[in-house]
Amino acid sequence: MTSTMTADSGTDIFRFSDEIGPKKIVAIHDPSCDLKAIVVVDNVGAGPSIGGTRMASDVTLAECFRLARAMTLKNAAAGLAHGGGKSVIFADPAMDPATKETLIRSFARAVGDITDYIPGPDMGTDERAMAWIEDEIGRAVGLPRELGGIPLDEIGATGFGLAIAAEAVEEHAGIGLRGARVAVQGFGAVGHHAARFLAERGAVLVAASDSRGTLTSRDGLDITALQALKAAGRSLADAPFGTVADRDAIIAVECDIWIPAARPDVLNADNVAALNARLVLQGANIPATHEAEEYLHRAGVISVPDFIANAGGVICAAVEYHGGTQSQAFSAIEDKIRSNTSAVLERARADNVPPRAAAVALARERVLKAQSLRRFA
Numbered sequence: 001m002t003s004t005m006t007a008d009s010g011t012d013i014f015r016f017s018d019e020i021g022p023k024k025i026v027a028i029h030d031p032s033c034d035l036k037a038i039v040v041v042d043n044v045g046a047g048p049s050i051g052g053t054r055m056a057s058d059v060t061l062a063e064c065f066r067l068a069r070a071m072t073l074k075n076a077a078a079g080l081a082h083g084g085g086k087s088v089i090f091a092d093p094a095m096d097p098a099t100k101e102t103l104i105r106s107f108a109r110a111v112g113d114i115t116d117y118i119p120g121p122d123m124g125t126d127e128r129a130m131a132w133i134e135d136e137i138g139r140a141v142g143l144p145r146e147l148g149g150i151p152l153d154e155i156g157a158t159g160f161g162l163a164i165a166a167e168a169v170e171e172h173a174g175i176g177l178r179g180a181r182v183a184v185q186g187f188g189a190v191g192h193h194a195a196r197f198l199a200e201r202g203a204v205l206v207a208a209s210d211s212r213g214t215l216t217s218r219d220g221l222d223i224t225a226l227q228a229l230k231a232a233g234r235s236l237a238d239a240p241f242g243t244v245a246d247r248d249a250i251i252a253v254e255c256d257i258w259i260p261a262a263r264p265d266v267l268n269a270d271n272v273a274a275l276n277a278r279l280v281l282q283g284a285n286i287p288a289t290h291e292a293e294e295y296l297h298r299a300g301v302i303s304v305p306d307f308i309a310n311a312g313g314v315i316c317a318a319v320e321y322h323g324g325t326q327s328q329a330f331s332a333i334e335d336k337i338r339s340n341t342s343a344v345l346e347r348a349r350a351d352n353v354p355p356r357a358a359a360v361a362l363a364r365e366r367v368l369k370a371q372s373l374r375r376f377a
């Protein structure tokens with residue numbers, strides 16, 4: 001059963017509305033497998049929306065909308081022929097694989113008619129889940145290599161983009177990468193590849209965390225060993241080296257580059273003053289509240305916004321969708337993220353505003369321009 005909410009459901013649903021979206025919010029319920037999900041198609045000005053399908057039990061509609069808007073801005077900033085959307089399946093991603101497949105296939109059939117939404121992988125879903133969706137409706141990105149996909153998490157598309165953003169900051173603001181101390185919150189697909197690509201550029205990973213703890217070492221952590229630990233289903237807190245502290249100790253670690261790569265709003269008014277870094281590269285989506293971004297700006301900490309810094313994944317997905325190759329994806333990520341990061345930092349400096357304000361202005365201009373060329377978008 002799929003229902004598109006209208007004004008009859010109460011005008012409260014329109015509290016997110018502005019001149020660019022959301023175009024539609026769809027609630028999905030399939031009692032046969034207890035599927036409950038929402039899809040937010042925020043904007044389709046430049047083309048059908050692309051955005052991740054998240055599986056989590058604790059995401060609100062407001063959060064889903066913010067994530068969809070972040071995709072609109074990200075896709076526009078990256079100059080892709082796609083708008084932004086997002087979907088959430090309300091469930092625990094740690095369920096048994098057969099139940100997960102049933103749920104995701106049911107979700108796929110329910111979004112089959114929402115042709116202006118192209119699902120991609122997100123927290124709690126992966127390439128395999130996208131293969132199931134593709135199998136059901138022939139429309140998904142982030143597919144396994146065997147299905148013609150460019151496995152963006154396996155190749156580290158987003159982590160690569162974060163390293164390119166760091167290079168652009170180096171050119172622009174002089175925060176050098178050689179010897180830079182890096183702390184990564186969330187050593188998953190984004191976090192570990194970011195650490196790896198930055199290490200290739202001479203940076204040193206001095207701290208990393210996951211949902212169970214923070215691991216630190218002033219001399220640098222062995223990224224390959226940590227990756228092997230995570231691949232074996234263990235926590236960084238189980239590492240036989242480094243010093244273990246509690247999960248949120250990562251926030252106050254002394255470093256040059258701090259990378260949130262886990263959950264939303266991890267930097268907020270209550271903890272941002274504890275941050276001890278010169279540059280924040282936003283790997284996670286919406287990892288900092290408005291208050292936190294303002295604080296960082298006043299404190300002279302450069303914070304490269306999520307939809308500029310972490311666009312590598314969606315750029316890769318768009319290259320895949322349009323039939324491109326892995327090397328074309330890497331070169332598109334490099335070109336787009338380098339030039340966008342520079343443009344945003346220059347505009348932020350000229351207007352004396354936080355980088356996010358500059359980035360939003362730049363992306364909104366592109367969305368409005370694309371919309372102006374359409375009859376209904």
Ligand code: NAD
Pocket residue numbers: 122123124152153157158185186187188189190191209210211212247261262263264283284285310311313314
């Ligand atoms: P993932 O599931 O592979 O990794 C997440 C990691 O974060 C895990 O190691 C988990 O243990 C850890 N974690 C969870 N809660 C935590 C907490 N409170 N503190 C510290 N660590 C915690 O996910 P991912 O694909 O790496 O995505 C991470 C973030 O980046 C998400 O916000 C996602 O939306 C965003 N993102 C991902 C991509 C991508 O290409 N995968 C692209 C853009 C943005």
